Amino acid sequence: MTHAPSTLTGKDLLALGYPQDKTMGLALRLLAEHFATTPQDEQRHQLAQVLAQPAEFLTHATLAPLAEALTAPKTPAMIPLHPAPLPFAVYDGAGIQNGARRQMETAMRLPVAVAGALMPDAHQGYGLPIGGVLATRNAVIPYGVGVDIGCRMCLTLYPAPADFITRERDTLKKILLDNTRFGRATFQKPLEHAVIDRVEFSEIPVLRGLKDRAFAQLGSSGGGNHFVEFGTVALSDAQNEFGLPVGEYLAVLSHSGSRGMGAAIAGHYTKLAMQACPLPPESRHLAWLDLNTEAGQEYWLAMNLAGDYASACHHQIHARLAQALALEPLAMVENHHNFAWKELDAQGQELIVHRKGATPAGLGVLGIIPGSMTAPGFIVRGRGTAASVNSASHGAGRQLSRTQAKNTLSPAVVKQHLEEAGVELIGSGLDEAPMAYKDIHQVMAAQQELVDVVGTFTPKIVRMCGDEQYLEGE
Template sequence: MASNQITGKELRQLGYPEGPAIGHAMRALEGGFRGKSKTFKLDLLTRVLREPALYRDHDHLGPVAEALIGKQERQAHALHTQRIPYAIYGAEGIEPGAVNQMEIAMKLPVTRAGALMPDAHQGYGLPIGGVLATENAVIPYGVGVDIGCRMCLSVFDLPISGLQHDRARFQKLLNDHTRFGQQVFQKPLDDAVLERPEFQDIRVVRELKDRAWRQIGSSGGGNHFAEFGVVDILEADNGLGLAPGQYLAVLSHSGSRGLGAEIARHYTHVAKTQCQLPDEARHLAWLDLDGEAGQEYWRAMNLAGDYASANHHHIHRRLAQALGAQPLAMVENHHNFAWKETGADGREYIVHRKGATPAGAGVLGIIPGSMTAPGFIVRGKGDATSLNSASHGAGRVMSRRKAKDTLNKHAVRQHLHNHDVTVIGSGLDEAPMAYKDIRKVMAAQSELVDVLGTFTPRIVRMAGPTDGFDEVTD
């Protein structure tokens, strides 16, 4: 019979700080809730942790609440009055809300450097397109909800003419071998990432293993996609071993699915509990990497990043097998992540790239445009002012709500037709007009990356009705 006892380690995993609160919680469970299930106890203590003031007068939980409130008051952090200077690329195309979020982030006590990419727009906490270097601290919302979201490009030695003359076949390949949103494969492929020790060592991750197994190889909704298109290699010295010319290619954008989202949700709550910030900065709460919660999140974040990579590899493996060909080259890069990197001063920093691409010297990446605009295969220049970063795409110029309220499906269909692009799934919130001009974005970061080639979409698969924009209402 499973034990209903709660351990101190489990309380710390919930977000309880080291100190008297844990001891009071253990005594409260023993004195007032003996015989209750473990699930009941964990849910109860989670509620106390979230709103301790509601339990101050409770016969058994009052001491727990008082200890938590005292701890929170002692751990309150003030922002610096002056922000640290940072670089903005393509400032004329960035909305004020994103700049304001970056200004706040640059006042955090743990911040040491930052930069704002030309595709930036407002998010939660750190803006999307924000790059932030901190010292010995990781910010869950500085990483983002879709941990390890990434791009992956496979280039094939196959005739591009098939994308025009046999389009129905390629549409069927995408329908048969990709899954989006709530759809998953009946028989997921095995992967070594599912055997990682984090699935045993970390409670919140352990509870997500079955979900991770079901969803592996699939993609989320929103702006995630898999598409066939044409790669134009422009430079002979491209690091891919490809001669200049045109190639058929597969490009995918996907992340860590429910695994990453739940890890982000849990540790954001823990961070907000342990790190009290002024209201305008509350989403920038951090975890100390010397603490147990910080170390746990770091391991869980890296697991989610590797899981996101496995999702892409499954997508590309299935499509390669269906095409009957092996890729000549692959480019893969991720964003929504934090890296340990050495600064110019020789010190180690935690570099958060929320919707930003690593662009260290010689590092390859792919920066997508939109359904009707090219993506760019790039090589980083290692620009220190940008913290070795570049944009992760074109960036939104319209919110999802504004796109749905203002765009017209008939006009979108005509725009797609004019660009010879077939879309399976999607909706007005992902229409090309909802995005910035990728060419202007690339021009704003010419000092950050060299362009080696382009990817032009031809057949795009996203979440939503399989007949694309036909089911979208005006």
Template sequence: MASKKLIGKDLKKLGFPEGRAIGEAMRVMESAYKGKSILHKKSMLKKVLENPALYAKHETLGPIATALMISKISNKPLEMRQKRIPYSIYGVEGIEPGAINQMEIAMRLPVTKSGALMPDAHQGYGLPIGGVLATENAVIPYGVGVDIGCRMCMTLYDIPPAYVHQNTEELEKMLLDNTRFGQSAFKRPKDHAVLDNSLFGEINIVKSLKDKAWKQIGSSGGGNHFVEFGIGEILTEDNEMGLSPGKYLSVLSHSGSRGLGANIARHYTKLAMDMTKLPSEAKHLAWLDLDSEAGQEYWLAMNLAGDYASACHHQIHERLAKALGERPLAMVENHHNFAWKEQDADGNEIIVHRKGATPAGDGVMGIIPGSMTSPGFIVKGKGVNESINSAAHGAGRLMSRTKAKQSLSKKEVKQHIKKAGITLIGSGLDEAPQVYKDIYEVMDRQKDLVDVVGTFQPKVVRMCGANEAKGKYQEVD
């Protein structure tokens, strides 16, 4: 029989339910099996309909199988808790009402066990940025965030701080030659073992992102991501790095998992929202059960994205170490926008989501940056149960990107940066220092959560410029 285009009526006769499954079946059949006869198409679809779980990981039929499995789940929204679970707020006076409202909603989820709100918190999607949420056997993709595994990484060198002032132009050139931002990438990306991970051949969404991951490795995102030369100062002997108190030339970077993490987040957020129906005010907090195939897949993909983000930072620091002609004395690294399997005070396993929050378990090292004109802090966690072993991940936004563009002028921002003695490459009004909270106030509000063992003062800063955001910047070598 000659090839024929399937229509919805054909699929309903086969037994397909109304909705997404029909759309996916028609799309897949006309893209991957266009030349096949209608009998052949119906035969394949009937097999998927009879046992969708068997085809869930099939390269082409997988989306149909997933849609069929989702269709079996009731569309009736799940009931939220009538009363929210109590949670700790650090620095409530500095947190906008929208962020608190989002946390209130999160604390009413049926899977929620505990929560905390950090002093840098501000409104986001689903869980607020600066929100920490512990759940039982469930992972919330939007509780992790879009930039999975976004992290801080710092290296310190046996080079005196005066080097920064004496060699500013050389450091600018090092940043221009050895970092890429936004849509720009290296013409010759460096290889890394993370790209050999078997998940790139096992999970469909991850498989489709391998080329993008290879092209973007070693680069940074746009927005608030940066790479900076500055002066790191170690303040105490008890710093877990084996460094003597004093000042060191340092490099600090902030970025995440690039297009790999963003696409994983979008894919599984949509899947979670299809599978876990919640009231409209809570829909972005939809979760995946970790006993489900989708939940297990997301967990593996999330961890891969975290490893990839770390690899990007390591390559950034390797390139700059080579340009400096020095090996770093120490490296400090921590991440946020992630979910961890941890234990609560009673020894029960919990899934801890830290969306824009730093792990601060007992003795755990981390970095909490300020703005480009204010210091960051090297910290050691105190392991406070009420904060779910967490702390802030930065100063936190005081002003939205839209408001920043409307209320700030290029002239006043430029003067502010110059007065602070900062050399800036790239960035825009939406990342001006004035859009951030006072880092000293943020640190004071979490003094019970972390000990400060050092500081970092930015001096030469690179962020995403307008051309890089559009992909117009190219490597010269």
């Protein structure tokens, strides 16, 4: 009595070297359908050949599906997070949302995470929370930097008496209208700048199609919370780095980033990171690029170009205003707050420090922390606090989302608030109302160990996206 040959088992296929995935299931199904009467030694020989040279079997009558599965690009296995987050400092000055805390905890469970901190202006974002600081080893996270790469503050001081703004208010309003552009509005003839001639625009594929748009938007500001404003600065530190006497100065403060170019870079490399670095759903926006890879090196170069471009935009804004004022600036302070830096830890090892909505505050480093359009901002000097990863807040931080602000704030009340503060506003909307932001004084009180205050900026004439008088007609 003879028995029909049986097909190989999964254990047999494992012994041959087949991966324990859907490929094995496909092989077992093909054996059952087409090789049930074939001796096992022949089955084993046939499958060993397919595994060794799958390309040779892509047109085989029965084994082609198996060959295709073996030659198909492999999806990387999901990268697990650590069970518990690394410890991180929280500077809670005015109430940090639980969502922001959870996002920071998730970031600190990444296998590349080394250190982190949550600033007092923190609120929930995508990937890393706004106000989140994350240090990694040899890995850069595009969404840890953010969409508006290199978004920054820039402040210039001018030699003008304290009552200059009061006397020249109408002139200063016209200067802002004539010399600044926001959102989709750009200058008909942008000023030339060396950043547009950088080799990265020709050497990095994703940047080639962005150069013309970058030039068209050069010297302009974005929408949302971006602004250019006239105000006064009271220098309070007699040992300030500018060598200026304590007192009050006319000042221009601007806030903007890398415009459409930064957003395009962020979108492109975030997609690449997600493909190369699959993470659990709650952390997928924290996918990283290894800096030893081509994509990682490309992103680093593109990110730095976007940061330099953002700085160039600010410099042109301030140059146009200085020319219109017919005043020579006395000093300038500027800092990025959506960026990644290469810094050294206490042991001299290199870290990649992401500050998404956080101000660099290394020892002696100057920066600007704005409040809202009716609250003061501050020129600060970093104290180099290791627990904060040498960082401070980037502003007051939102306490109401844009939707919440639009749905809950009254135009009349906001207008009265502006008038009482003596602030004139050109453009903007309810989503940027002062009440949408936390109390800057509480935020600053929570980070006294992180920065020292060098001077205080008080806004007086503010321009944001939209040319109509704030809330006019509503």
